[in-house]
Amino acid sequence: MFPLTTYLTDLGPLEIGFPLIVLLTLILRVTKHSHLSKKESKDSSSKAQTLVFDPLGxxxxxxxxxxxxxxxxxxxxxxxxxxxxxxxxxxxxxxxxxxxxxxxxxxxxxxxxxxxxxxxxxxxxxxxxxxxxxxxxxxxxxxxxxxxxxxxxxxxxxxxxxxxxxxxxxxxxxxxxxxxxxxxxxxxxxxxxxxxxxxxxxxxxxxxxxxxxxxxxxxxxxxxxxxxxxxxxxxxxxxxxxxxxxxxxxxxxxxxxxxxxxxxxxxxxxxxxxxxxxxxxxxxxxxxxxxxxxxxxxxxxxxxxxxxxxxxxxxxMSDLRHEPEQLEALWDHTRNFPPDTANYKCHHLWGDVFEQFCQDVLGKRDTEIASNEEKTKPTVPTSQCPAGF
Incomplete structure (x- = not known):
């Protein structure tokens, strides 16, 4: 093995041309490849940053x-x-x-x-x-x-x-x-x-x-x-x-x-x-x-x-008289409250007037709901009805 400078010194002007062209071509290819790699890396990094930047969608x-x-x-x-x-x-x-x-x-x-x-x-x-x-x-x-x-x-x-x-x-x-x-x-x-x-x-x-x-x-x-x-x-x-x-x-x-x-x-x-x-x-x-x-x-x-x-x-609540289907669904929903939930929701304060309102608007009387009423009627509250968030 010997240094490239020695090799070039021993060659004539025409002979030097070909190795130099090859060498320059290799340098350009390496440089171009390095540039593309950096660009691809930058693009990938940019895409990754975009994804990270928008985690909330x-x-x-x-x-x-x-x-x-x-x-x-x-x-x-x-x-x-x-x-x-x-x-x-x-x-x-x-x-x-x-x-x-x-x-x-x-x-x-x-x-x-x-x-x-x-x-x-x-x-x-x-x-x-x-x-x-x-x-x-x-x-x-x-x-x-x-x-x-x-x-x-x-x-x-x-x-x-x-x-x-x-x-x-x-x-x-x-x-x-x-x-x-x-x-x-x-x-x-x-x-x-x-x-x-x-x-x-x-x-x-x-x-x-x-x-x-x-x-x-x-x-x-x-x-x-x-x-x-x-x-x-x-x-x-x-x-x-x-x-x-x-x-x-x-x-x-x-x-x-x-x-x-x-x-x-x-x-x-x-x-x-x-x-x-x-x-x-x-x-x-x-x-x-x-x-x-x-x-x-x-x-x-x-x-x-x-x-x-x-x-x-x-x-x-009176607005629901114009939405009888929603009113009936809410009526059934509240009548299925377990006792503790009914107390928490203060059913003992609004339950009676709400029942009467539903019966009047929906045209359903006590005889139609009596069997369910005994099952779902809340107990007397034993505690306050705090509102959580």
Whole structure:
């Protein structure tokens, strides 16, 4: 073996040409191959980053071309007749059905602004961890969603998010005008809850924007663990606690879920902190309101905080006189409540007027339902009927 320089020195000018061409060709091929490899690697990395960047599936959002502010509330009628079943009834989140607007947005938003800026604002929106990665990511997520889903209603630049028809804007970068959790809550019609994993993988409610409470106050439950919040729910501890806690631990950003919840309450205010059991027994169907909730649970990809959302719909029970099939299904649903569930749902307050209303609207008399009534009539309540989330 000898060096290439020695070999080239021993060759004449014509003889040198051929080896040089071969050498240059090899160098070009290696360089080109290296360039392509880098480009392919860059492309692969870009594709991988795109996949990682969209774990919540925002690429599947369909922009709403019209302002949704003239739409009537599409409140869920999800109840079913028949035997009562204690399940979480989870389904995959429809990304285009996450945050919705309707004709009630302006009036509810005005109330929420008052809450967020009140001297006692901590009763409506509070967060135990100051301004951390979780609430900053939550605000970014909400802003990204609403501006993509409703581009003609909400817009954004580097520092502000704008609700043009209300002539409002909110800072989305430091220094914030309001806490990021408050801004996120003002942009949507849902209540927001932030839960974070703590000791022994148990999730704790670290904060919330609570504009639509169902008989409880934020300061009563902030800092509570998941089981403390749900333990009052009949059969939850025995049938659902372990599976729900396991579900929270294993939840992935790409596996967000939705569910519905039902309560029947005594007043028509969406903000109701007085426990329902403190109300007197109802004397008229006009006092009875259906409270339905569209709930979702999502894991944020960066901070790994869990975000629980609740869109609350409140409807006079008397409206169901125009939907006899739904009324009959709800009647059968409530008559199948186990005693503990009936007490928890405060059936002893509204049950009698609801029964009479159903009989009158549906044309069914006591003789037709007497046999079922003895089987399903709730016992006298032995405890309060707290409303959980």
């Amino acid at each position: 925002f690429r599947n959002i369909t922009p709403c071309k019209e302002l949704p502010l003239h739409q009537r509330p599409d409140w869920p009628r999800y109840w079913k007749p028949g035997k009562f079943q204690m399940t979480m009834a989870l389904r995959k989140l429809d990304i285009n059905n996450w945050f919705k607007y309707d004709e009630l947005f302006d009036s509810e938003h005005k109330q929420k602004v008052t809450m967020a800026t009140a001297p006692d604002a901590e009763n409506y929106v509070d967060y135990l961890d100051g301004i951390d990665d979780a609430v900053v990511e939550l605000l970014d997520t909400v802003v990204t969603y609403v501006t993509k889903r409703y581009p003609n209603m909400v817009r954004v630049d580097d520092e502000y998010v704008y609700i043009d028809h209300l002539q409002e804007k909110y800072r989305i970068r430091e220094p914030y005008d309001l806490h990021p959790l408050a801004v996120a809550g003002l942009l949507i019609m849902d209540d927001l809850y932030v839960l974070k994993k703590g000791h022994k993988d148990r999730y704790t409610l670290r904060g919330a924007f609570l504009a639509c409470p169902s008989g409880w106050r934020l300061q009563q439950r902030i800092g509570w663990q998941l089981h403390q919040i749900h333990d009052p729910v009949p059969m939850w501890k025995e049938k659902l606690r372990k599976s729900m806690e396991r579900f929270f631990v294993n939840l992935q950003p790409s596996k967000a879920i939705q569910r519905n919840n039902l309560f029947i309450q005594p007043v028509g205010q969406i903000f109701h902190v007085v426990p329902f059991e403190e109300n007197l027994k109802y004397e008229s169907i006009d006092q009875v309101h259906i409270r339905t909730e569209l709930q979702s649970l999502t894991r944020l990809p960066r901070s790994e905080a869990s975000i629980f959302t609740v869109r609350t719909y409140l409807t006079p």
